[in-house]
Amino acid sequence: MRVIIFSWEFPPRRIGQLADYVMDLATQLVKNEVETYVVTCHDYYTGQSEEPEGVKTCRVTNPVRTHSGVLTWVLTLNQEVERAAANIYYDADKRVSLTDVHDWHFIPAAVTLKNAFNLPFIYSVESLEDHRSHNADSSFNMAIKSIEHLGMSEAERIVVKSEWMRDEVVKVFNVPSDKAKVILPDSARWIEGILETYQEVVEGVVE
Amino acid sequence: MNKELTVMMLTWEFPPRIIGGISSHVYHLSRSLVRNGVKVFVVTCDYHGAPPHEVIDGVEVFRVDSYKDPSPDFVTWVYLMNMNMQRKAAALVKKLDEKIDLFHAHDWLVANAGIGLKHVFRRPLLATIHATEVGRNGVQYENEKMIHETEYWLTYEAWRVICCSNFMVSHAKWAFGLPEDKLVMIQNGVDIREYEKNTIPDLSQFRRNFALPEEKIVLFVGRLVYEKGIHVLVDAIPKVLEKVNAKFVIVGNGYMKEHLSGLLDRMGLAHKTFFTGFVDCETLRSLQKSADVCVAPSLFEPFGIVALEAMAAKSPLVVSDTGGLSEIVEHDVTGVKVYPDNTDSLAWGITRVLLDENYANRLKNNAYRKVQENYNWDKISQRTKTVYETVSKERSRTIWT
Numbered sequence: 219m220r221v222i223i224f225s226w227e228f229p230p231r232r233i234g235q236l237a238d239y240v241m242d243l244a245t246q247l248v249k250n251e252v253e254t255y256v257v258t259c260h261d262y263y264t265g266q267s268e269e270p271e272g273v274k275t276c277r278v279t280n281p282v283r284t285h286s287g288v289l290t291w292v293l294t295l296n297q298e299v300e301r302a303a304a305n306i307y308y309d310a311d312k313r314v315s316l317t318d319v320h321d322w323h324f325i326p327a328a329v330t331l332k333n334a335f336n337l338p339f340i341y342s343v344e345s346l347e348d349h350r351s352h353n354a355d356s357s358f359n360m361a362i363k364s365i366e367h368l369g370m371s372e373a374e375r376i377v378v379k380s381e382w383m384r385d386e387v388v389k390v391f392n393v394p395s396d397k398a399k400v401i402l403p404d405s406a407r408w409i410e411g412i413l414e415t416y417q418e419v420v421e422g423v424v425e
Numbered sequence: 426m427n428k429e430l431t432v433m434m435l436t437w438e439f440p441p442r443i444i445g446g447i448s449s450h451v452y453h454l455s456r457s458l459v460r461n462g463v464k465v466f467v468v469t470c471d472y473h474g475a476p477p478h479e480v481i482d483g484v485e486v487f488r489v490d491s492y493k494d495p496s497p498d499f500v501t502w503v504y505l506m507n508m509n510m511q512r513k514a515a516a517l518v519k520k521l522d523e524k525i526d527l528f529h530a531h532d533w534l535v536a537n538a539g540i541g542l543k544h545v546f547r548r549p550l551l552a553t554i555h556a557t558e559v560g561r562n563g564v565q566y567e568n569e570k571m572i573h574e575t576e577y578w579l580t581y582e583a584w585r586v587i588c589c590s591n592f593m594v595s596h597a598k599w600a601f602g603l604p605e606d607k608l609v610m611i612q613n614g615v616d617i618r619e620y621e622k623n624t625i626p627d628l629s630q631f632r633r634n635f636a637l638p639e640e641k642i643v644l645f646v647g648r649l650v651y652e653k654g655i656h657v658l659v660d661a662i663p664k665v666l667e668k669v670n671a672k673f674v675i676v677g678n679g680y681m682k683e684h685l686s687g688l689l690d691r692m693g694l695a696h697k698t699f700f701t702g703f704v705d706c707e708t709l710r711s712l713q714k715s716a717d718v719c720v721a722p723s724l725f726e727p728f729g730i731v732a733l734e735a736m737a738a739k740s741p742l743v744v745s746d747t748g749g750l751s752e753i754v755e756h757d758v759t760g761v762k763v764y765p766d767n768t769d770s771l772a773w774g775i776t777r778v779l780l781d782e783n784y785a786n787r788l789k790n791n792a793y794r795k796v797q798e799n800y801n802w803d804k805i806s807q808r809t810k811t812v813y814e815t816v817s818k819e820r821s822r823t824i825w826t
């Protein structure tokens with residue numbers, strides 16, 4: 219199995235706890251013989267590299283330097299994420315199993331790749347805009363929410379880290395409850411749960 | 426033997442959605458490319474009442490959801506719209522078994538989608554730069570900088586950059602630091618046939634809606650903004666009226682409108698001017714055909730399509746010697762060139778044309794011939810096709826597969 223993970227934070231770029239979670243995930247996947255690529259971003263530490271644990275990374279930087287906020291920053295960074303992912307895809311003779319997208323930032327890229335290559339993606343939810351912004355409803359927050367919504371509807375599977383988050387996802391975005399799967403990060407069967415989900419997505423896709 | 430060249434064009438406007446000049450440009454270019462044997466898919470924003478897919482003279486037009494949820498500002502909306510456009514375009518290319526040779530993006534408004542598609546499908550991207558933020562507003566504030574940097578990003582990613590005048594080629598070279606061999610000049614065009622249709626049979630009757638029979642019509646068409654030099658024309662009005670009885674018909678809207686009409690009131694010249702606002706295409710063409718002289722007093726002008734329109738309408742033409750206008754008009758042959766931002770020079774040009782009918786006739790006949798020969802869409806699409814073929818050939822020699 220060959221998997222591309224998208225995350226806007228990955229060591230050394232740490233914003234919250236997602237960076238270390240994704241690092242842990244990628245490392246465990248490699249140990250379980252999944253060929254794992256992480257596409258992430260960094261202002262100046264860019265290009266392809268390999269972590270000691272065997273995780274292959276590609277860090278991209280924003281082609282547009284001036285931004286009015288995280289939204290415009292994300293929306294111009296996505297094309298670079300697509301470029302990095304497409305390079306992995308073509309270098310692997312188009313044999314990539316899925317992308318695993320952590321939070322909303324690179325949902326647009328995952329959606330494009332899905333439509334272009336029939337490449338399924340999993341939306342792994344760390345947090346939602348409603349909670350981050352305390353239900354703010356400015357056009358800025360609503361636009362981010364609309365990208366989350368796009369991810370919820372286009373993803374093959376949604377992975378959440380608690381029962382509570384599954385209920386929120388079902389309530390806020392009206393997704394069928396069996397589309398969102400709870401995989402507890404601190405459980406003993408965490409990585410098995412992830413691998414099972416990957417397997418389901420790969421098998422569930424009709425070419 | 427050769428497989429038909431297939432291009433996917435991206436544009437934020439296509440008829441019936443008309444916001445600026447790109448809509449009509451892509452409409453004419455795409456249809457003409459089809460006539461010259463290129464398969465064209467146009468992906469554009471949706472418009473109320475227009476179908477999501479239709480075929481117009483062989484051009485496959487796809488209209489995508491242009492993102493109608495609230496967005497914080499115009500630039501963010503453009504990026505969000507691109508997200509939707511890219512998603513639909515990617516699905517379409519996939520459906521076509523990736524039988525697309527090139528992507529062609531018009532202005533920064535579709536930069537993200539064009540760049541993303543280029544990398545995902547590994548097909549060359551071409552960009553037409555119609556205007557720049559540097560030229561429009563300058564780049565001082567955050568949003569202007571974002572637009573400028575997005576324009577830069579598009580030209581950086583493009584295999585070739587097409588500009589519509591030599592002036593714009595050198596402007597783009599300077600504004601984005603582009604190498605010479607990346608730039609191609611292909612001028613803009615005008616469809617003469619649209620001016621040959623007699624949609625309004627009695628032009629002299631039509632003319633009376635705008636001017637008295639004894640008044641000559643001086644026509645200005647353009648946005649009423651500083652860069653179009655409309656204030657220079659207003660200052661020239663009394664100087665022209667000293668010599669000729671004329672009515673100044675001003676078509677278009679813009680932030681200077683109130684100021685200018687107030688000024689004309691105080692000058693006691695309100696009765697010699699007519700602000701029509703925005704008019705439909707039919708009225709515009711009939712006005713251009715009725716005008717005794719058309720003026721383009723611009724201070725900054727990437728191309729100057731109104732000059733071509735005047736030439737196609739067989740109206741004599743006075744332009745300021747700047748930007749694309751300098752290249753379109755040959756002084757004393759196809760029109761009169763005057764000094765930019767110079768009231769006396771502009772008044773001189775206008776009176777010269779209005780007072781000498783033989784001279785005016787000679788200018789307009791020469792101008793009409795020039796438009797027929799050089800600025801027709803057939804010629805433009807052939808040149809564009811040549812660029813497509815060159816890029817396709819260059820692409821086939823790379824290992825980018």
